[in-house]
Each structure stands twice: as C-alpha cells, then as structure tokens.
Amino acid sequence: MIRALFVSFCHSFALYGGRGLAIISCILMGFSVFGCHSKQQSDEEWVDSVLQAIDSIPEDTLFYEEADDVLNVAVDENFNDFIYAFLHSKTFQMERVAFPVPVVDGTDNTERVIRSGRDFNREFAPTANDYYVLLLSNISQMEADPASQVNNAELHIVDLDNAHARRFAFSNNGGEWKMTSENVEPFAEYSAGSFFNFYRQFVSDMEFQTQHIAQPLKVSIPDEEDGETVEGTIDADQFAVFSPEMPEGRIIMLDYGIMKPNAERVVFVKCGMSNGLMDILTFEQEGGSWKLVEMEE
8 A cells, every 4th residue: 555655646746846746755754653663574575665766757747737737828939939849749740739620731732630648649749859940031030030030830840751831820819829620731842842842952962962052162161170150161062071961761840930031042050959059051043053052060
C-alpha cells in the first residue's frame, strides 16, 4: 500500500511541480514514522520501488505538465514562444487546437475535418529539428519583431521529398493562440512552391548547387579564433566548406503574414528555436534562374 501511495505522489510531483514536492515531503515524514514500527521491506527494496515508479512516468509528463500553468500565461505574447511550446508538448497542443478543425487538401481535392486529438496526432507530424525557417523579401522585415505584433499567423510543414506543404493557421482571440484550420498544397499551388522546387535540388545535387552560387559569393562568417564576424568573398566551390547545415526533408516554416517573398529575391533565414542563432542565405533570380548571392552566419 505504501508503494502504491508513493507512486501516486510521484505522479503528483510530475503534474504539480513544487506543490507536489511539498505534498511528497509531508508524506515522507509520515512514512519515516511508520517505518519505525514496520520493517516489512528493506530500505534498499523501498528505494528500488521508488526509482521504478519514477521511471514509469512518461517523459512528456515529467518535462511539460509541471510547466503548463506557466506556459498558458507566458507564451501567448509572442507567436514564436507559443509555437515552441506547441511543438514540444502534446498536452499543450490538445489545449490549443480549436476542434473541429477544417482541412482543405489540394493534393487530392478533398475536404475533411479533424475532430479529435487522435485525428490530430495522425495529421500533425512536425520535424524533430529544433529550428524554423523564415522566407523574407528583406531582412529588415524582422526589425519590428513581427512575432509579437500579429494576431494571425501560420506554421508550414514543407515536405521537400513529396513536394507539398501543410499550412496550419493560428489566431489569437481573447489572449490565447489556437489552431483554427489546415490547408495542404502541392508546390504547384503553394505560394513559395517555385522557390522550394529550386531549393530541393540545391541541397541535394552538389553539381547543381555549385552552378547556382554567385561567383564570387559574398559571406559574413565568424572567425574561429576570436568569434568576430569576417566579411569577404569565397568561390562557389568553397561553399560546402563554409556553409551552415542546410535544412532538408521536412522543414518547419513560420509565416506572420508579412513574409511574401517577391519573384526576384528570397532571404532564407534559419532560426534556432532555443538558442537564438541565425543563418541567412539570400537568393536572387538571374535570367529566370535562382542563385545564392550572399551568406551570413
């Protein structure tokens, strides 16, 4: 019975953080008194049972549930903060999806509805990479911190391998961000589809990549010795040596409604979700063909 009670309080610790810890402390004091009168199980066996109980608690519960009260208050002031929480907690996701969610699928011209968490888990499968991408016309668009200025935004999961994008729309009404709809679009219909068709080949075909890099390429890269930024140029065939890790496969992209890359210039920004690091690649169209013209780390 003691072990069963302790397991339940382990769960209360996972769910309620410090409050659960205070409760557990009081119970353990009672256990110590009780132990003076009963030695039905050795100290070693009791500790083993405690560790097994903690190991049985799902990792998602241990990491996220105790912070849910804080998340619900803090993350809604900035869409980027909200999306970080949304992507990293299944429980938080279920609280912030406005079921039923309408889905328009342009890959097979159908419409459907996501009615439950189970349906949503099958539908929503983001990449595990801890970064997101922005597409801009100019890097100055970030100066006003658009993530904190908008009440409507989208998360796109761009699938390079299957040439389509899932656009999940979010609205902040009454102080809370919630997901409201989904659109699935093949690249032929997707607003950034033409660029991503090019980008897909750019990151997978090294010969194609070299042919689509400006000669010479302007770069701003950190010096390995003192960390200062060094500006200069490199040859196209040196890009593989100096380039950051290029997103491939399935990419998370955020759209605040201001990111409408024009037909001649795309600023591709890779942003770390938790570390604030950015890699900036600027592409321009020359003679109907995209070329990388500048890189900044």
